[in-house]
Amino acid sequence: MGNGFFFTGFPGFICNQLIREVIKNNQLIGSVFVLVLPNMVERAKKESEAIIAAYGLDESTFHIIVGDITKPFLAITEEEQEILQQRVTHVFHLAAIYDLAVPREIAQIVNVNGTENVNEWVRRLPNLNRYIYFSTAYVVGNREGTLYETELITPPGFKNHYEQTKYEAEVLVETLKKEIPVTIIRPGIVKGHSDTGETIKFDGPYFIMNFLDRLKFLPLIPRLGKGEAYVNLVPIDYIIQATAYLSQLDNAAGKTYHLTDPHPYRASEIYEIMMKEMLNKQPKGMIPLTVGKWFLSLKPLRKFLGVEKEALDYFTWKGQFDCTQAVTDLRESGIACPDFKDGIKPMTEFYLQQKDNPTFHIKII
Structure with a gap:
């Protein structure tokens, strides 16, 4: 049957590119499931058609699931829940508010409450091989000096609500490492393709x-x-290639990675x-x-x-x-x-x- 890949954050640019990279690198594609807000369905259909055409996929491979991470059980229908329970092996949680000026209330609902809902949903997947969570290197807030991938320390303060809510969300995901195979991705400031x-x-x-x-x-x-x-600053192609590779690397389970520029x-x-x-x-x-x-x-x-x-x-x-851990684990991939x-x-x-x-x-x- 192959692997079942579930993504939040579609049809966003990073998610779109990540799906393409996962398809390109994975010979065991069974199904791709994307969680899409009701008001984004038409755009999601266009993006999914482009991906299907680009990689010669069977249309039955790609599934748009209408839902919302801010709702319990992601607002997915019972019928679709049953299918996902059986077929999802990898979850990529990218959906978030990526805005330095985001108001606290909105950031809390999407970044923190939304991640909590995704966590609860992921816990119920019997065939899960990996949960990949997109955080940010800036969960460090106002801490300075050398900052390590192995740390998740409460900072003395944050520069904005985006940083604070992404930190709070990562704390929630970190606790799951005791129960399920989690890989946390912390990108630097993302720029366009190199x-x-x-x-x-x-x-x-x-x-x-x-x-x-x-x-x-x-x-x-x-x-x-x-x-x-x-x-x-890190280009989108590095983030995408590294994440796709690490999502399949056995050694990456239970780890957090700074996908940042070493220089x-x-x-x-x-x-x-x-x-x-x-x-x-x-x-x-x-x-x-x-x-x-x-x-x-x-x-x-x-x-x-x-x-x-x-x-x-x-x-x-x-x-x-x-970013020693990331550089080390990516070395063999080039x-x-x-x-x-x-x-x-x-x-x-x-x-x-x-x-x-x-x-x-x-x-x-």
């Missing part, structure tokens, strides 16, 4: 690109703060690299981050610049992620994080092609 630059939204590092693009008319563009902090660049270096590639300029002068945050506290200004004020916190946060500089050209080209397309920009509030 070869094509493709992404579906301009957040994270793209806020810097928005900033530079909106101010390109100025004769001189200053840097933002000293930029001494390391900013850990990240400082914020000032990233800023200069982007400015050079986008505008062929070098920064002149400096705006203190305290001044920058004040400017971004003004809604009209942050909307004009296309930057969430919460993003500036990562320019001063001095933490570094140790999968490694590409150098940020090597992907800057396609990243910039994709941004410039799509910068005027509103569907790529997140709503700045």
